[in-house]
Amino acid sequence: MSSLPNTMKGVLVCKEGGPEVLEYRTDLPVPSPKECEVLVKNSVIGINYIDTYFRTGLYKAPKPEILGKDGAGKIASLGPGVTGFVENDPVVWMHTGGYAEYTVAPAERTAKIPKEISEEDACAAVLQGLTALSLIDEAHKVNAGDWVLVTAASGGVGGWLCQLLRARGAHTIATVGSQAKVNDARKLGAEKVVVEQEVGDEGVKQVVQEKTGGRGVVAVFDSIGKITFDRSLECVARKGTLVSYGNSSGAVEPFSISRLAAKNVKVTRPTLFNYIYTREEFEQYLDELWRLMTKEKFTVRIHQKYPLAEVAQAHRDLESRKTMGKLLMVP
Numbered sequence: 230m231s232s233l234p235n236t237m238k239g240v241l242v243c244k245e246g247g248p249e250v251l252e253y254r255t256d257l258p259v260p261s262p263k264e265c266e267v268l269v270k271n272s273v274i275g276i277n278y279i280d281t282y283f284r285t286g287l288y289k290a291p292k293p294e295i296l297g298k299d300g301a302g303k304i305a306s307l308g309p310g311v312t313g314f315v316e317n318d319p320v321v322w323m324h325t326g327g328y329a330e331y332t333v334a335p336a337e338r339t340a341k342i343p344k345e346i347s348e349e350d351a352c353a354a355v356l357q358g359l360t361a362l363s364l365i366d367e368a369h370k371v372n373a374g375d376w377v378l379v380t381a382a383s384g385g386v387g388g389w390l391c392q393l394l395r396a397r398g399a400h401t402i403a404t405v406g407s408q409a410k411v412n413d414a415r416k417l418g419a420e421k422v423v424v425e426q427e428v429g430d431e432g433v434k435q436v437v438q439e440k441t442g443g444r445g446v447v448a449v450f451d452s453i454g455k456i457t458f459d460r461s462l463e464c465v466a467r468k469g470t471l472v473s474y475g476n477s478s479g480a481v482e483p484f485s486i487s488r489l490a491a492k493n494v495k496v497t498r499p500t501l502f503n504y505i506y507t508r509e510e511f512e513q514y515l516d517e518l519w520r521l522m523t524k525e526k527f528t529v530r531i532h533q534k535y536p537l538a539e540v541a542q543a544h545r546d547l548e549s550r551k552t553m554g555k556l557l558m559v560p
């Protein structure tokens with residue numbers, strides 16, 4: 230883009246706290262890409278649950294900080310040494326600094342969007358879709374016929390997990406927080422949907438026992454963390470895996486490793502960015518995600534698009550457990 234402005238709209242976090250610390254500004258400096266980086270003019274910005282952890286201080290980062298791990302838009306300029314992109318290419322990126330009109334991202338973590346996919350869908354799919362894909366392939370390789378338990382099944386990552394597990398021929402028991410989400414989880418592929426608030430932990434365990442003939446599930450994909458860890462451990466079958474990949478209710482407390490011996494259970498606490506560390510891994514997973522979206526007609530679920538200025542409301546909605554699918558913002 231030949232002429233770039235000096236300032237941009239964006240959201241700054243200067244101190245840890247509730248949604249009120251998200252400061253909408255119109256005077257932030259437009260960043261410049263350095264070696265091997267690109268500048269993207271975002272048409273759409275993703276919100277992920279992790280953004281709330283950096284806002285509250287559960288995860289630490291220097292402040293002031295611009296939150297936001299994914300976005301899509303057009304290449305606005307290229308830093309020195311960048312090849313493979315030209316200005317105006319439609320791209321999706323995963324990095325930090327998303328809550329703004331312009332974001333600098335490493336070229337390595339930026340990818341062109343196939344023609345058949347909109348910038349909006351690419352942004353909505355990239356981080357949550359790749360997380361789900363890597364979890365069922367690497368955190369615990371799920372096979373056809375396996376019974377698994379997925380928490381927050383109508384959420385962003387949870388929704389992708391349900392669709393992927395159905396496509397793989399696995400059987401999903403899903404938990405959701407309210408009746409309003411039951412049909413959504415079912416449509417996405419869950420065979421049995423349990424409303425946590427109605428049945429409690431004992432009810433979830435009972436359904437797992439019934440569905441698996443008392444054996445337990447071969448894997449639990451637990452995004453809730455602190456309050457569900459013990460229950461998840463009890464739901465896993467002998468030699469199964471507890472994949473604890475999120476902290477929506479807070480961080481899991483330390484526990485005694487000897488508890489795992491009761492069933493020879495594996496516990497893993499993975500992050501997406503250690504599965505797609507290299508460019509090769511990023512491209513390989515992205516190719517599969519684009520294929521699922523274009524050829525297998527996977528559903529990209531967008532809960533709502535908010536104006537960037539309404540970022541605090543978007544965080545409130547996400548944390549109040551009423552969202553289904555991805556939250557996006559428009560700068």
Ligand SMILES: NC(=O)c1ccc[n+]([C@@H]2O[C@H](COP(=O)([O-])OP(=O)(O)OC[C@H]3O[C@@H](n4cnc5c(N)ncnc54)[C@H](OP(=O)(O)O)[C@@H]3O)[C@@H](O)[C@H]2O)c1
Pocket residue numbers: 276277278279356357360380381382383384385386387404405406407410452453474475476477478479499500501502547548549550551552554
């Ligand atoms: N490890 C990784 O690399 C990685 C990558 C992406 C996301 N994640 C994690 O995956 C989880 C899901 O992320 P997402 O962005 O897709 O969000 P999301 O699942 O769309 O939203 C969070 C959902 O968590 C459920 N939840 C249960 N207990 C909750 C509580 N005490 N407070 C708030 N929510 C609660 C709610 O669903 P119900 O009401 O239906 O239970 C809520 O809708 C997050 O924990 C996130 O940190 C991890």
